[in-house]
Amino acid sequence: MKLPPFDYACPTTLPEAVQLLSAPEGDAKPIAGGQSLVPMLAFRLAQPTLLVDLRKLADLRGIKISQKDVTLGAMVRWREIEDDERLKTAHPLLKAAVAHIAHYQIRNRGTVGGSLAHADPAAEMPGIAITCDAEIAVVGKSGARVIQAADFFQGALTTALTPDELIVEVRLPAWPAGRRWGFEEFARRRGDFAMAAAAVFYDQSEDSKARNAHVGVIGVGDRPLRLPSAEDVLNGRAIDEAAIGAAEAAACAAVDPQDDIHASAAYRRALAGTMVERALKRAAARAQQ
Amino acid sequence: MRVRFRVNGREVEVDVEPRLTLADCLRHHLRLTGTHVGCEHGVCGACTVIVDGAAVRSCLMLAVQADGADIVTVEGLSNDDDLTPLQKSFRKHHALQCGFCTPGMITTAHALLSEDPECDAARVREVLSGNLCRCTGYIPIVEAVLDARAAYRAKMASDRGGERA
Numbered sequence: 001m002k003l004p005p006f007d008y009a010c011p012t013t014l015p016e017a018v019q020l021l022s023a024p025e026g027d028a029k030p031i032a033g034g035q036s037l038v039p040m041l042a043f044r045l046a047q048p049t050l051l052v053d054l055r056k057l058a059d060l061r062g063i064k065i066s067q068k069d070v071t072l073g074a075m076v077r078w079r080e081i082e083d084d085e086r087l088k089t090a091h092p093l094l095k096a097a098v099a100h101i102a103h104y105q106i107r108n109r110g111t112v113g114g115s116l117a118h119a120d121p122a123a124e125m126p127g128i129a130i131t132c133d134a135e136i137a138v139v140g141k142s143g144a145r146v147i148q149a150a151d152f153f154q155g156a157l158t159t160a161l162t163p164d165e166l167i168v169e170v171r172l173p174a175w176p177a178g179r180r181w182g183f184e185e186f187a188r189r190r191g192d193f194a195m196a197a198a199a200v201f202y203d204q205s206e207d208s209k210a211r212n213a214h215v216g217v218i219g220v221g222d223r224p225l226r227l228p229s230a231e232d233v234l235n236g237r238a239i240d241e242a243a244i245g246a247a248e249a250a251a252c253a254a255v256d257p258q259d260d261i262h263a264s265a266a267y268r269r270a271l272a273g274t275m276v277e278r279a280l281k282r283a284a285a286r287a288q289q
Numbered sequence: 290m291r292v293r294f295r296v297n298g299r300e301v302e303v304d305v306e307p308r309l310t311l312a313d314c315l316r317h318h319l320r321l322t323g324t325h326v327g328c329e330h331g332v333c334g335a336c337t338v339i340v341d342g343a344a345v346r347s348c349l350m351l352a353v354q355a356d357g358a359d360i361v362t363v364e365g366l367s368n369d370d371d372l373t374p375l376q377k378s379f380r381k382h383h384a385l386q387c388g389f390c391t392p393g394m395i396t397t398a399h400a401l402l403s404e405d406p407e408c409d410a411a412r413v414r415e416v417l418s419g420n421l422c423r424c425t426g427y428i429p430i431v432e433a434v435l436d437a438r439a440a441y442r443a444k445m446a447s448d449r450g451g452e453r454a
Contacts, residue, residue, distance in 0.1 A: 001329060008290065008307035008353050031354075038310075038349040039330040051307065053354060079343065103419025105334065105397065108343040109350065190418040 003041045010053040014060075014139060014166070020052045022141040022164040030054055030166055032075055032114035035106045060113065060168060065090045069174050074113025074167040082107065091175050093132070093201055096183040097124040103191040113167040116152070119159045122193040122219035124185070126153055130224040131199040131216030132172045140165035153223040179203055180210075180239070180286050182279030186271055188262075194219040195263055198251070198275035200283055202234060210234045215247065220257040220272045227254045230276060239284045248277040294358045296321065297365030305352045312336040314352035315362060323363040323392050327421070334420030337393040338362050344400035363392035366399055374440030375399055375433075384433035386424035393420050398434045406441035 011017040021028045026049035031037055040046040054060055060075035063084055070091045072081070081087060081098045088095060101107055101115075101124050115125040116136060129136065129149040136147045141164045152160050161167070185197035202213040213234035215227045230250040237243045252273035257265045293302045296319060303318045310329075315321040315338065327333035329348050336347040339361040367373045372380065375398060385391045394417065401408060401416045408416075413434045414427075422430060 002313075003308040003310065005306065005308050008351070010353070010356075031351075034349055034351070034354070035331060035346075038351075041308075042330045042348075051351075055354065103334070104401070104416040105337055105344045105346045105419050106331065106349075109345050190415065 001042050001044070003038070004044060004047045006041075006048050007050045008053065009050060010056055012056045014057055014168070017052055017054065017057060017166060018139060018141055018164060020050065021166065023050070026050055028052055028163070030117070032111040032117075033077060033109040034114075035102070035110040036114060036118040036120065054113075054166070060166075063087070067174060069171045070094070071169050071171050072112045073169050074111060074116075076112045078102075078107035078110050078112075081112075089175075089177070091172060093175070093181045093183055093199060094128055094172065096181075097128050097197075097199060100124055100183075100185045100187075100194070100197070106191075112170060116170060117159060117161060117167055119153055119155075119157050119223065120193065121156050121221060121223050122195075122197075123224075124194070124197065124218065127197065127199055127216050127218035127224040128172070129153075129170060130226055131201070131214050133214075134173075135171045137168045137171065138165045139168050144168070150226070156222045158223075176203065180283040182282030182286075184275045184278040184282065186275060196220050196268055196271040196275050198272065198279040200276065200279040202239070202283065208238050209236050210239050210243075211236065215251065215276060217251065217255060217272050217275065220255045220268050225255065227251050227276070229254045234280075239280060244277055244280045244284070247280055248273040251276040290353050292353055292356045294355045294360055296360045297362060303352065307351060307353050309352045310348050311338070311340075311350040311352050311355050311360075312347035314355075315347060315360075318352075321362050321364055325389055325392050327389065327393075332421070333390070333393070334397065335390050335393040337396045337420065339396055339400050342400075342403075344397045361396070363395050366395065373399075375402065375437040378433040378437040378440075379430075382429045382433035382436060384425060384429040390420055390422045390424075394422065394430055398437070402434065402438060402441040406438050406445055408438070410435060 009020050028050040029048035031051045032054050061073045064071040078098050078101050115123050134149040136152050147160050181201035183199050185194045196219040199216045202210040213231040215230040218224045230247045233246045233250045255272045257268035259265045312326050315324045325335040327335035331346050331349040337344050338347045340358050413431050
């Protein structure tokens with residue numbers, strides 16, 4: 001369908017963008033890559049009066065890697081993450097997850113900030129943010145603030161952002177060498193949203209026991225989820241078949257998906273467990289390499 | 290709004306409503322009807338064009354967002370009346386039937402082969418997963434793209450040779 005009418009602005013500075021989004025009248029929305037927003041417009045699920053294009057805001061660009069963290073500017077496109085050789089060691093889990101996002105043409109346009117702000121419960125980037133304890137730096141009319149990923153996602157397509165706020169960047173804590181990890185996703189067709197996916201990682205102590213286990217899933221709730229009960233099963237144990245089986249059972253017990261047109265709740269629950277199981281097997285296999 | 294960009298090497302200026310997609314701008318304002326509009330919500334890939342070197346869905350981009358961009362559509366791939374090696378390969382392998390998806394297949398494959406002429410069948414399939422075809426069953430399309438790699442490799446080699454000389 002053709003898009004509903006709206007006005008358009010393309011500011012060149014962050015304060016200008018915030019000012020446009022803070023206008024008391026009307027309903028202004030930022031547009032980054034537009035790969036989620038434009039379909040929403042086509043379906044009339046969104047009918048803003050003003051679109052504020054973020055493409056000229058240099059402050060939102062670039063991938064920075066430091067001792068402390070990996071910082072992704074809100075306007076970093078998936079393609080930039082795919083092409084960045086440094087991320088193979090600086091954040092392999094992120095790189096693996098991005099490979100599952102939509103299609104080639106969409107990865108050329110879609111952005112990190114856009115995906116976080118859109119907050120689709122089955123989207124990969126929100127899942128990585130939740131699993132990795134990301135910090136999301138935002139700016140609005142009352143200034144800058146940092147929102148923890150755990151507080152950011154509040155439901156399907158719902159975040160802690162106020163209408164005048166923009167995501168500036170997302171910071172993922174630095175990734176130590178030797179960390180074990182896995183990302184597994186199931187979709188019926190390549191590029192579709194995940195029916196379920198799991199992102200897992202853990203560090204290994206000298207006695208080959210897992211510690212600092214993180215288990216996250218997408219596609220099985222109204223937002224991306226961390227599964228502390230599955231993490232508790234893993235911490236302090238060697239990641240063998242029994243541990244993986246226990247984590248799978250804990251994951252199945254922890255999620256509470258709904259029936260929908262794509263799958264029954266029971267199917268999705270089982271799928272979440274299977275994704276956690278496969279991701280942990282992948283992680284453990286990496287440990288032996 | 291007035292918008293200026295390059296399309297197939299030509300500078301153009303159009304006056305458009307902000308809500309006009311790049312796909313509709315190309316078709317209705319610039320009469321470049323080679324770009325096909327299928328689903329209008331980013332699923333089918335028929336409207337793929339190349340913006341600043343990257344294949345994108347022109348139904349998911351506003352014409353106003355293209356201001357200053359360099360755009361190549363399917364019309365821009367061949368310089369004259371002759372077909373490009375990729376297009377010839379599509380003909381040779383019967384990689385189209387109704388032809389509706391073909392412009393998107395060609396622009397996507399052209400972008401892929403231009404950046405990675407060594408790509409394997411798995412990569413071709415992964416990239417073309419964003420383009421729906423309801424006729425061919427994809428096998429001849431994948432074969433056509435793989436067969437066209439040699440031409441892109443040769444072009445890349447001659448471009449590199451040119452740089453050295």
